[in-house]
Amino acid sequence: MTRRTLLLSMAALIVATGVGFGVGRMSGQPVGAASTPAPAEGRKVLYWYDPMVPAQRFNKPGKSPFMDMQLVPKYAGDTLGGAGVQIDPARVQSLGVRVATVERGALASGVTASGVIDFNERDVAIIQARAAGFVQRVYGRAPGDIVGAGAPLADVLVPEWAGAQGEFLAMRRVGDEALTRAARQRLQLLGMPPALVRAVERSGRVRNVVTIATPTGGVIKTLSVRNGMTVAAGQTLAEVNGLARVWLNAAVPEAMAGQVRSGETVTATLTAFPGQTFSGRVTAILPQAQADSRTLTARIELPNPAGRLRPGMYASVQFGGLQQPALLVPSEAVIRTGKRTLVMLARPGGRYEPAEVSVGREAGGRTEVLAGLSEGEKIVASGQFLLDSEASLSGVAARPLASGTLAAPAQSLFEGAGRVEQIKPDGVTISHGPIPAVPWPAMTMQFKLANPALAKGIRAGDRVTFTFEQRPAGPVVRRLAHSAAR
Structure with missing residues (x-):
């Protein structure tokens, strides 16, 4: 009995296994495998995806290659036909959704750059010898000294001037007006300053020792005159650089160079004067970029009435004069x-x-x-x-x-009046008065021309009226004409 019972049990197990295998073959999936979710009746399946990796899409159901789970269908009814996605208003707050309105306003330039104070190379005086001579005396000057206008540098003996001055005085004593006029003209042609000629005429004595002085105030950059030396006509004796206005060379990153324009106002702060700001104006953007730092140099002119801004000082520059x-x-x-x-x-x-x-x-x-x-x-x-x-x-x-719509300015065209400083094939530089609608103060700046023919008949120095529009790349002139009072 025991043996017979064991044989019957084994036969039943074999039959059950065969039935299960047959069912598995008919269903197309292994025994014990989880069934793939069937698509809902009447709903179109867009694609299949793994909920744990939703970005990956599949075009048929099956097992996920990422996780041990079946792919899930995505139905067409889950989208809004191009109108976006819909979120239950009760869940908006829990998601931290905050809404803002697209609005129009003024955006100032956000460019901040570093810069270094430099000499104003437009304010340089070169002192030269007007005639050959000998240095008899120097006044103890040295490069780097700050001097005022008319500061003496050296006394130079000019032998050639002695004979010409003697002839001039002799002609005056003779009383011949024509000869006296010719002798005076010769003194001027020899390079004598008008003040020296008047002194000789007033005193009646020969003055062949001339004091060479600085024509303007500033700092002595070079000094090449020493006691006892011989100087030749036209020899450079000194170079003086004015300090009334200085340059601030700011290094603007290349990626932000399009936001900086010539003529806009800037503010600068210096570590030497904490808490103080200095205002200036961009006079030029140099044409060459620095290859090592990928920056462009914006030249800013700063007033320096007290002489506190010294070349070499470091400054932080904030652009943003044009909103x-x-x-x-x-x-x-x-x-x-x-x-x-x-x-x-x-x-x-x-x-x-x-x-x-x-x-x-x-x-x-x-x-x-x-x-x-x-x-x-x-x-x-x-x-x-x-x-x-x-x-x-x-x-x-x-x-x-x-x-979407192209963003246009609140006011498409603006009007101004001023004087033409320079004309180029594609642009014009104008010194204009205040334009409150922008708003801009009175300044000199560059404009692009919408059409080069607008500048026909316009020359530098002409008074003009112009109409321009603001663009992201800069203002563009649409109309340019002579003003009524030329």
């Missing part, structure tokens, strides 16, 4: 993916839609929008990354850039 109207959004609302830039639009009914935008400058926590948005639209300023991930998972395409 331009722009369409602005919070910088934290911008999503940069590497290939494009997005924001999340907040729609009525708790719906959110990604939109592609083109952005420009950034300053003070706000970013300029060049295209892709319109004034008054609502965007997500916080929590937008979660919404963007959900939109990507749901297959919601971002609103293309062409669907």
